[in-house]
Amino acid sequence: MDYIKLANLLYPDAKDASYWEEKYKQRNLKEGAEVVRIAPSPTGYLHIGNFFGAMVDYEIAKTTGGVFYLRLEDTDKKREIDGADFVAVNSLNTFGIAPIEGSTPSGVEVGNYGPYRQSNRLEIYKSYAKKLVSEGKAFPCFCEKAGDVNEVYERREKELQNQETISEKDVCRNLSYDEICQKLKQGKKFALRLKSNGKEGDKVFGYDLCRGKMEFPANCKDIVLMKDNGIPPYAFAHVVDDYLMKTTIVVRGSDWLSTWPQHLEIYNALGLKPLNYVHTPLICKLGENGNKRKISKRYDPEADMRYYLEMGIPTVAVCEYVLNLANSNFEIWRAKNPDLDFREFEFNPKKIGVSSPLFDMNKLLDISKNIISKMTALEVYNNVLNWAEQFDNDFAIYLKNNKEFATKVFNIDRESKKPRKDLEMFSQAKQVFSYAFSNFLKDMNLDDYEIEKENFEKVKEVLTNYKQVVNCLDDKETWFNKIKEQASKLGYAVDNKEYKENPQNFKGNTATFCEFVRVAITGRKNSPDLYTIISILGQEETINRLEKLEKLL
RNA sequence: GGUCCCGUGGUCAAGUGGUUAAGACACCGCCCUUUCACGGCGGUAUCAUGGGUUCGAAUCCCGUCGGGAUCACCA
Numbered sequence: 031m032d033y034i035k036l037a038n039l040l041y042p043d044a045k046d047a048s049y050w051e052e053k054y055k056q057r058n059l060k061e062g063a064e065v066v067r068i069a070p071s072p073t074g075y076l077h078i079g080n081f082f083g084a085m086v087d088y089e090i091a092k093t094t095g096g097v098f099y100l101r102l103e104d105t106d107k108k109r110e111i112d113g114a115d116f117v118a119v120n121s122l123n124t125f126g127i128a129p130i131e132g133s134t135p136s137g138v139e140v141g142n143y144g145p146y147r148q149s150n151r152l153e154i155y156k157s158y159a160k161k162l163v164s165e166g167k168a169f170p171c172f173c174e175k176a177g178d179v180n181e182v183y184e185r186r187e188k189e190l191q192n193q194e195t196i197s198e199k200d201v202c203r204n205l206s207y208d209e210i211c212q213k214l215k216q217g218k219k220f221a222l223r224l225k226s227n228g229k230e231g232d233k234v235f236g237y238d239l240c241r242g243k244m245e246f247p248a249n250c251k252d253i254v255l256m257k258d259n260g261i262p263p264y265a266f267a268h269v270v271d272d273y274l275m276k277t278t279i280v281v282r283g284s285d286w287l288s289t290w291p292q293h294l295e296i297y298n299a300l301g302l303k304p305l306n307y308v309h310t311p312l313i314c315k316l317g318e319n320g321n322k323r324k325i326s327k328r329y330d331p332e333a334d335m336r337y338y339l340e341m342g343i344p345t346v347a348v349c350e351y352v353l354n355l356a357n358s359n360f361e362i363w364r365a366k367n368p369d370l371d372f373r374e375f376e377f378n379p380k381k382i383g384v385s386s387p388l389f390d391m392n393k394l395l396d397i398s399k400n401i402i403s404k405m406t407a408l409e410v411y412n413n414v415l416n417w418a419e420q421f422d423n424d425f426a427i428y429l430k431n432n433k434e435f436a437t438k439v440f441n442i443d444r445e446s447k448k449p450r451k452d453l454e455m456f457s458q459a460k461q462v463f464s465y466a467f468s469n470f471l472k473d474m475n476l477d478d479y480e481i482e483k484e485n486f487e488k489v490k491e492v493l494t495n496y497k498q499v500v501n502c503l504d505d506k507e508t509w510f511n512k513i514k515e516q517a518s519k520l521g522y523a524v525d526n527k528e529y530k531e532n533p534q535n536f537k538g539n540t541a542t543f544c545e546f547v548r549v550a551i552t553g554r555k556n557s558p559d560l561y562t563i564i565s566i567l568g569q570e571e572t573i574n575r576l577e578k579l580e581k582l583l
Numbered sequence: 584g585g586u587c588c589c590g591u592g593g594u595c596a597a598g599u600g601g602u603u604a605a606g607a608c609a610c611c612g613c614c615c616u617u618u619c620a621c622g623g624c625g626g627u628a629u630c631a632u633g634g635g636u637u638c639g640a641a642u643c644c645c646g647u648c649g650g651g652a653u654c655a656c657c658a
Contacts, residue, residue: 448621
């Protein structure tokens with residue numbers, strides 16, 4: 031068989047591969063600088079697993095002084111979602127770890143190694159496909175392709191039941207030149223397949239930065255390099271792209287581990303040295319059967335990065351959580367450096383774990399509430415407003431019209447060394463500060479107050495007395511003295527030790543007295559400093575709230 | 584079923600032949616406290632399992648079990 035003749039038949043107008051080699055020069059980077067990429071598909075959202083990879087990319091590029099670029103892998107026309115091209119890059123942008131090269135939100139591409147969208151690189155793939163054909167390493171296949179995904183699953187199920195091996199050489203690999211000509215003349219479309227050299231028992235090695243040298247059985251399948259629509263699947267496209275874009279480390283999820291031998295054979299066929307890879311652990315959740323499983327968009331809202339925005343979790347918190355998953359010594363560093371930006375952490379790709387972690391919302395929210403507790407009241411205001419503008423318009427309008435008041439509320443117990451940590455996410459603001467942001471006097475019914483029935487009488491007595499002396503203009507000491515005075519008068523212990531020794535002698539202690547007042551003012555037993563709340567509410571509102579509950583009882 | 588990966592407390596994990604097996608989150612208890620918090624202190628581990636190597640194993644070797652990923656002209 032004259033392979034060059036075949037190559038010209040199949041790809042008459044393809045440029046020679048050397049054209050591209052010439053065009054894309056080596057990057058001018060200092061020694062040790064790594065070139066990494068994120069390669070999302072336009073599926074309409076950014077998956078947390080991809081985000082994890084992007085974080086690793088970002089950190090590697092940062093710590094080595096390298097390049098982090100984005101390449102859009104839009105070769106699957108069936109899965110593509112309209113307008114989704116920039117979802118991933120936009121997400122990375124809002125989370126603060128955007129790539130510096132490749133596709134950008136504006137649609138303009140930055141960098142000298144483009145196009146950065148695979149559908150615009152078909153000419154390039156064609157060159158390398160032609161090269162492989164001309165060397166007898168690839169052949170056209172005219173077989174009918176499988177149908178949709180479900181059909182593939184069904185077929186696979188059957189094969190597994192019958193314990194068939196799936197690694198047969200393709201029937202078209204021995205077609206003669208004339209046979210190929212004939213089929214082309216009939217107008218038949220062809221897919222290009224790799225003529226696999228793999229034999230049963232062959233071994234192949236890959237180098238993973240975290241896992242070290244790994245051994246696999248060599249690929250034996252004549253995998254597809256070009257689909258019959260002229261577009262390459264991932265396996266071929268990424269090898270060509272990463273080579274021409276001068277990538278040095280491929281970061282991807284460990285769900286790619288088992289197809290690695292295929293990729294290694296493609297490198298080999300192309301005469302290229304395989305790149306270093308990092309296979310990141312898969313973020314998991316507990317399924318209904320109690321087993322771990324890969325987190326997925328279909329069942330888990332947390333898989334979609336937009337979820338965290340909707341919840342109003344600070345983007346930095348999400349970054350820190352994911353970073354901690356990638357390098358678990360991050361939180362030790364964080365404890366030592368509470369005020370540094372997470373980007374100053376020294377990341378080590380070798381420390382990326384190999385076992386798949388369970389997603390832990392508790393942990394994320396802990397990080398989140400600590401971050402929020404360190405913000406100024408104005409920062410909290412701006413963040414809550416920003417959240418509300420997207421997800422709660424009424425609340426946004428309210429916040430805009432009451433900026434001064436809202437900021438004061440957010441400032442309660444904030445400017446101390448030990449600020450409260452009530453807010454885990456901005457979406458909780460309305461509920462956490464309900465005593466300030468709801469129409470309290472109108473909305474509250476007796477059932478809404480946190481009081482036990484047996485205390486009704488005592489509460490009423492406290493309110494009746496306290497409303498006569500409360501003055502929201504008092505300084506804190508005077509205010510508290512009045513509390514103690516009233517408490518003492520009504521039979522509440524002012525001295526806590528005394529109360530503990532003989533609780534039966536008192537109706538309660540100052541704390542109990544305060545609790546009753548607090549419930550009237552806020553509806554809850556749990557709220558920040560009462561004095562501050564009363565000062566913010568003002569005299570009239572304070573009295574009204576005391577009287578309202580008094581009347582209800 | 585084949586292949587590959589993984590197995591330290593509820594979760595994330597440090598730990599690579601000798602440790603009282605770190606730390607964080609969650610949970611529980613106590614202390615501080617005008618409530619709520621914040622903070623402080625404390626609590627819970629036969630390191631999946633069986634065998635082997637060794638004076639000594641979470642750590643090395645083998646088996647078993649368990650879990651995961653993957654097996655498309657999807658990425």
